[in-house]
Amino acid sequence: MERLADAQARLRAELDPALPALPALPAPADPAVMARLPEGTAVHCGVYRAVYDADAMQSLWQPRLVWEATPLLGDTGEAGMDAVLDGLRRWLDTEVPAEESRDQDTAVELYWPSRDVDVAPALFRHGFVPLSTLAVRTGTPAPAAARDGVSVRRATLSDLNELVALQAEELSYSLRVVGGTMRANATELITTSLRRSVYFSGRVLLAESGGLAVGVADCGIARTAPGTMIERRLPSGQWGYVGTLSVLRSARGTGVGGALVDAAHEMLDAEAERGTFLFYDLANPLSTVFWPRKGYRPLWTKWVCKPAARLR
Ligand SMILES: CC(C)(COP(=O)(O)OP(=O)(O)OC[C@H]1O[C@@H](n2cnc3c(N)ncnc32)[C@H](O)[C@@H]1OP(=O)(O)O)[C@@H](O)C(=O)NCCC(=O)NCCS
Structure with missing residues (x-):
């Protein structure tokens, strides 16, 4: 697993210098999802079940129940993401009661480096859409508009x-x-x-x-x-x-x-x-x-x- 984490960290550093320069995702001790690519490489995915009750501020924009996925793909790219999401589908089918995952107020979410567009086709194929972005200020603002009063x-x-x-x-x-x-x-x-x-x-x-x-x-x-x-x-x-x-x-x-x-x-x-x-x-x-x-x-x-x- 360390090899996967190292490869993922190296790839990220090459893709985007603004990402943290440490392994972006630690290797989970007991990943929920383990999958293999056709040629044998293993990939993993941790899953965290987040509940946003009625008294949680995040419930205003988050579904009540969210499975947060953290794939560990190394440098396997689209094929690795495909394998992990197939595994995640199987995991949901076996570990989560059907009436729970069918509830409209649920979601599966994952954060992925925005510049790693290579994995996007696999995400779309599995039913994901890109919803929002965590953005950082790296540029110089355009000159301000007039704002009299x-x-x-x-x-x-x-x-x-x-x-x-x-x-x-x-x-x-x-x-x-x-x-x-x-x-x-x-x-x-x-x-x-x-x-x-x-x-x-x-x-x-x-x-x-x-x-x-x-x-x-x-x-x-x-x-x-x-x-x-x-x-x-x-x-x-x-x-x-x-x-x-x-x-x-x-x-x-x-x-x-x-x-x-x-x-x-x-x-x-x-x-x-x-x-x-x-x-x-x-x-x-x-x-x-x-x-x-x-x-x-x-x-x-x-x-x-x-x-x-x-x-x-
Ligand atoms: C996004 C929002 C906060 C921007 O505030 P605003 O007062 O309309 O923006 P400003 O008038 O200060 O415009 C700031 C700059 O953006 C540009 N801009 C704003 N709206 C624009 C538009 N629709 N198209 C192009 N440029 C736009 C302005 O030209 C200006 O650039 P400049 O200062 O270089 O001339 C406002 O539109 C808003 O409240 N939207 C609804 C809620 C929302 O989306 N909030 C943000 C959630 S992340």
Whole structure:
């Protein structure tokens, strides 16, 4: 297995210098899936069962039950991914009750380096689609647009109602983009999360124009600590992230988002030694234009097969 991990790490280093320079995926002691290519090479896949209950903020955009797959392919590319996904299909059939994997609120997900397009045909064949990307800022932002009358400041708890309304608007837009369903308790979860962010982190930025709240950027600081979702996905250290960026529909395209991101970068760069990262959906016609102009580019692509029983 070490040979596979080494080969995978070497291939990744060649593909994308922004990926962490350590074995991207540790060899699992007891992988759920073991498969062989026709010529005999063994490949593996770990599977983690993640549950997003009604009180979890992630349940707003994640299915309730997700099997997170971590393939270990070495340098076997498309053929290796094919073999692993065949094995994963068999594993689901034998280990998971059919009524559970058929539930519409389930998925199988995996993160794969965005630049490794060689494996993409195998993922498509097995029912996966590329949904979103973990992007890092490696470029220089395009010159800022004029933004007369827009001011940005740190939000306080007295702004909570406006913040919640803005973030709910972003959620409703993003759920349409990814084909998700609005949870009945969305407002409650957003309110709790924003209250915590404003109170404990203090890194929520509010944009105002003409005395009205027109945009929000909910930011934070993250470490590549064990168990975090950026562990082994980003070079180790402290990172800044832009969690949610939302601009009131009627104010979009007038420089509000740009002003918020400039202020967010100024705030985060002062604390985050490694840089900044964020997620955006690949079918979002606004953010896919916006973020590359702000210096971000895809590092990892999240592939999703939903519901899980659609894996073939
Ligand atoms: C994405 C979003 C935050 C951008 O905010 P915005 O206020 O509309 O963006 P701005 O007006 O500041 O534009 C910033 C830059 O992107 C460009 N831009 C914005 N929208 C664009 C579009 N649809 N097409 C081309 N360029 C666009 C602008 O020209 C500007 O570039 P410049 O500063 O170099 O001139 C906003 O459209 C939005 O809230 N969308 C819905 C929710 C969403 O998608 N959130 C992001 C989730 S990751």
